[in-house]
Amino acid sequence: MIVQKYKDMLNVKSVIRQLSEFATARGEQIGYENVFDFSLGNPSVPVPRKFTDAMVDLLQNHDPMELHGYSQSLGIPAVRKKVAGSLNKRFGMNYTENHIFMTTGAAGAIAHAVRCVTQPGDEVITFAPYFPEYQPYINLTGAVLKVVPANVEDFQINVDAFEKMLTDKVMAVLINTPNNPSGIVYTTETIQKLADIMTAKSKEYGHDIFLISDEPYREIIFEGTDAPYVSRFYSNTLSCYSFSKSLSLPGERIGYVAVNPECTDAEYITNMCGQISRGTGHNCPPSIIQLAVAEVLDLTADLSVYETNMNILYKELTSLGVECVKPGGTFYMFPKALEEDAIAFCEKAKKYDLILVPSDSFGVPGYFRIAYCIDTEKVERSLEAFRKFVKTEYR
Amino acid sequence: MIVQKYKDMLNVKSVIRQLSEFATARGEQIGYENVFDFSLGNPSVPVPRKFTDAMVDLLQNHDPMELHGYSQSLGIPAVRKKVAGSLNKRFGMNYTENHIFMTTGAAGAIAHAVRCVTQPGDEVITFAPYFPEYQPYINLTGAVLKVVPANVEDFQINVDAFEKMLTDKVMAVLINTPNNPSGIVYTTETIQKLADIMTAKSKEYGHDIFLISDEPYREIIFEGTDAPYVSRFYSNTLSCYSFSKSLSLPGERIGYVAVNPECTDAEYITNMCGQISRGTGHNCPPSIIQLAVAEVLDLTADLSVYETNMNILYKELTSLGVECVKPGGTFYMFPKALEEDAIAFCEKAKKYDLILVPSDSFGVPGYFRIAYCIDTEKVERSLEAFRKFVKTEYR
Numbered sequence: 039m040i041v042q043k044y045k046d047m048l049n050v051k052s053v054i055r056q057l058s059e060f061a062t063a064r065g066e067q068i069g070y071e072n073v074f075d076f077s078l079g080n081p082s083v084p085v086p087r088k089f090t091d092a093m094v095d096l097l098q099n100h101d102p103m104e105l106h107g108y109s110q111s112l113g114i115p116a117v118r119k120k121v122a123g124s125l126n127k128r129f130g131m132n133y134t135e136n137h138i139f140m141t142t143g144a145a146g147a148i149a150h151a152v153r154c155v156t157q158p159g160d161e162v163i164t165f166a167p168y169f170p171e172y173q174p175y176i177n178l179t180g181a182v183l184k185v186v187p188a189n190v191e192d193f194q195i196n197v198d199a200f201e202k203m204l205t206d207k208v209m210a211v212l213i214n215t216p217n218n219p220s221g222i223v224y225t226t227e228t229i230q231k232l233a234d235i236m237t238a239k240s241k242e243y244g245h246d247i248f249l250i251s252d253e254p255y256r257e258i259i260f261e262g263t264d265a266p267y268v269s270r271f272y273s274n275t276l277s278c279y280s281f282s283k284s285l286s287l288p289g290e291r292i293g294y295v296a297v298n299p300e301c302t303d304a305e306y307i308t309n310m311c312g313q314i315s316r317g318t319g320h321n322c323p324p325s326i327i328q329l330a331v332a333e334v335l336d337l338t339a340d341l342s343v344y345e346t347n348m349n350i351l352y353k354e355l356t357s358l359g360v361e362c363v364k365p366g367g368t369f370y371m372f373p374k375a376l377e378e379d380a381i382a383f384c385e386k387a388k389k390y391d392l393i394l395v396p397s398d399s400f401g402v403p404g405y406f407r408i409a410y411c412i413d414t415e416k417v418e419r420s421l422e423a424f425r426k427f428v429k430t431e432y433r
Numbered sequence: 434m435i436v437q438k439y440k441d442m443l444n445v446k447s448v449i450r451q452l453s454e455f456a457t458a459r460g461e462q463i464g465y466e467n468v469f470d471f472s473l474g475n476p477s478v479p480v481p482r483k484f485t486d487a488m489v490d491l492l493q494n495h496d497p498m499e500l501h502g503y504s505q506s507l508g509i510p511a512v513r514k515k516v517a518g519s520l521n522k523r524f525g526m527n528y529t530e531n532h533i534f535m536t537t538g539a540a541g542a543i544a545h546a547v548r549c550v551t552q553p554g555d556e557v558i559t560f561a562p563y564f565p566e567y568q569p570y571i572n573l574t575g576a577v578l579k580v581v582p583a584n585v586e587d588f589q590i591n592v593d594a595f596e597k598m599l600t601d602k603v604m605a606v607l608i609n610t611p612n613n614p615s616g617i618v619y620t621t622e623t624i625q626k627l628a629d630i631m632t633a634k635s636k637e638y639g640h641d642i643f644l645i646s647d648e649p650y651r652e653i654i655f656e657g658t659d660a661p662y663v664s665r666f667y668s669n670t671l672s673c674y675s676f677s678k679s680l681s682l683p684g685e686r687i688g689y690v691a692v693n694p695e696c697t698d699a700e701y702i703t704n705m706c707g708q709i710s711r712g713t714g715h716n717c718p719p720s721i722i723q724l725a726v727a728e729v730l731d732l733t734a735d736l737s738v739y740e741t742n743m744n745i746l747y748k749e750l751t752s753l754g755v756e757c758v759k760p761g762g763t764f765y766m767f768p769k770a771l772e773e774d775a776i777a778f779c780e781k782a783k784k785y786d787l788i789l790v791p792s793d794s795f796g797v798p799g800y801f802r803i804a805y806c807i808d809t810e811k812v813e814r815s816l817e818a819f820r821k822f823v824k825t826e827y828r
Contacts (some may be wrong), residue, residue, distance in 0.1 A: 039604065040549055040641075040698045041549060043549070044708045047708040090497065090730075097489050098485075098489065103476075108683045152435060155434065156436070171711060178709070182800060228800055268806055286497070288499070289721070291719050303435045313569070316569035320541070320713065321537065326684070
């Protein structure tokens with residue numbers, strides 16, 4: 039018989055998807071260029087030309103048997119070595135290829151990292167606001183996601199609540215910095231504090247607590263932002279990366295787990311990911327995508343548009359009296375709604391063709407997310423809509 | 434703490450991998466062209482040129498934002514529609530895009546199909562000889578794999594043993610035809626018998642029993658072989674396909690689940706796969722690979738070499754007195770070893786630079802697998818080695 043648990047999940051509609059569908063339908067009426075669709079976190083700048091060239095070169099000038107042959111389940115050794123080298127150079131780490139497990143994006147990375155360090159029933163802690171997909175990502179592994187309430191003052195970590203929730207049952211802590219949806223980057227002070235607490239609690243409980251650091255927005259950092267490399271602060275860190283945002287390749291599903299070389303049982307964890315992949319059906323990411331990405335590890339798409347868009351929106355919204363913690367990276371911002379009910383707020387915004395995501399599914403009431411990964415020209419045109427919306431509805 | 438179950442799996446060495454490593458090491462001594470390496474099931478003919486051209490065209494002539502954008506988690510709708518159309522045309526089915534879930538190869542397909550129809554603790558039945566990876570594939574979902582002993586007479590199904598083992602606890606039956614390792618194709622009679630038994634038992638137990646049909650070798654069929662399309666014979670069939678072997682693309686990880694439209698809850702199963710993928714971290718296969726494969730759905734690599742190789746080996750081995758059920762497809766054959774202990778037999782074969790895989794890990798003692806996906810020229814040169822081996826060791 040079919041499994042009811044998965045069937046039941048079909049009844050839960052994604053708020054973001056519904057908004058995106060609304061935006062598309064509205065676009066068919068008035069032209070999509072007139073819908074200020076801030077719903078989806080899809081990169082809006084093209085992949086670097088060098089990636090395309092690398093793909094074409096592989097296809098045209100390499101033996102197809104070798105090119106399209108099986109990758110090892112951990113990933114192609116030469117690719118893993120290059121990833122390690124790039125991380126070492128950029129972040130002063132000591133990874134080798136033995137610490138890198140290539141995955142189909144960050145979702146694949148998290149699926150394997152969590153299974154390495156949690157048994158069914160163990161708890162995993164994350165912090166609001168958080169990416170809603172963490173619920174199925176974690177809970178479907180058999181672990182149980184617990185959410186630390188947001189520190190709405192600056193969207194850094196709510197330390198007191200974290201310390202209370204970090205019981206003996208917690209085997210892993212999942213963070214996402216730069217953060218979706220807040221755009222906030224955890225400071226060195228925050229990461230150090232988090233690491234200190236986790237070190238103390240690991241000692242108290244007599245077992246390791248792993249830090250799973252979800253870093254798809256790692257390369258999208260705005261001027262003047264303190265953006266520490268998380269794994270430097272806590273040995274038991276598994277970094278989960280995706281090239282989706284940095285290279286504008288979300289459909290190509292490529293990323294990795296990087297296991298801190300100083301971590302407990304580091305020599306086993308990468309290989310354990312390979313074993314886990316036999317049960318998830320993951321096995322390895324496509325060979326050609328691994329090989330092409332390895333040619334552009336130190337490149338990104340032109341990410342500057344996101345900072346430009348953020349500055350335009352931040353200036354306008356704050357001048358309209360909307361409170362917002364200024365993002366340090368990503369292509370999201372997370373202002374406070376002008377009424378308590380964010381869902382009602384975002385519903386009203388639709389009348390002005392502003393498609394905003396209410397904060398409830400991110401684990402915080404009363405805020406909304408703007409995904410400003412759209413053309414700057416459209417961001418500029420949206421300002422008039424924001425002005426009308428605020429002045430008509432809230433004055 | 435790291436999970437002991439996965440750590441323990443690292444101690445189990447794959448027999449096939451060890452043999453392959455031995456072959457590589459021996460190749461370094463005497464030249465790999467002199468090692469008759471029949472260990473690995475890697476395609477030996479290149480991908481059709483049209484696939485490469487389609488990839489290059491996508492890269493050079495399509496908007497990179499659209500090309501590399503997120504696919505829906507079920508796969509790109511236009512691709513799913515084309516897959517359905519191709520299957521309908523070839524096998525007289527009535528699939529629509531709503532019955533197709535795109536996956537990263539057959540491993541991904543099985544991981545999702547099994548989770549759709551089994552709860553942890555439920556039993557899944559398969560038939561010896563079987564692909565050894567079925568053990569982790571099934572058991573890591575939480576279900577329990579049970580193996581029906583082989584019918585060594587013709588490697589069709591052992592019907593009596595199957596009927597006894599098909600208890601109320603069995604929620605799915607997993608078959609692999611054309612079969613790795615035997616090369617045997619289940620006949621229409623076999624599939625009909627299997628379907629009849631499953632229908633009767635479903636009725637008796639008052640619950641569905643799903644047939645999961647793993648079909649990566651579906652297109653590699655030899656002359657005169659009766660090769661029925663499994664799903665036509667049993668409504669509750671989930672067909673798991675991979676393009677790895679038919680298009681010689683094993684590293685690119687692309688395949689699908691095709692849900693029989695007449696199956697119980699067919700309208701839910703494909704979408705449930707999408708929900709399951711949030712927990713496996715699968716999400717969707719790479720967009721560009723989906724799009725390129727959709728251009729070559731009715732093509733294959735030039736697969737004729739496999740039948741040529743099979744005929745050469747079959748003739749020589751039978752003339753040497755080695756018993757073998759003649760393969761109807763794949764690039765494997767599964768002859769009877771010349772002594773009871775297949776491991777000892779294959780160990781002796783190494784002295785003649787013949788790399789053969791003992792049958793024990795396929796769930797049958799006393800046989801060996803030959804993967805003849807190598808150049809015909811090398812197959813021909815191997816005959817002298819086979820002759821020497823048999824005459825020296827067993828006369």
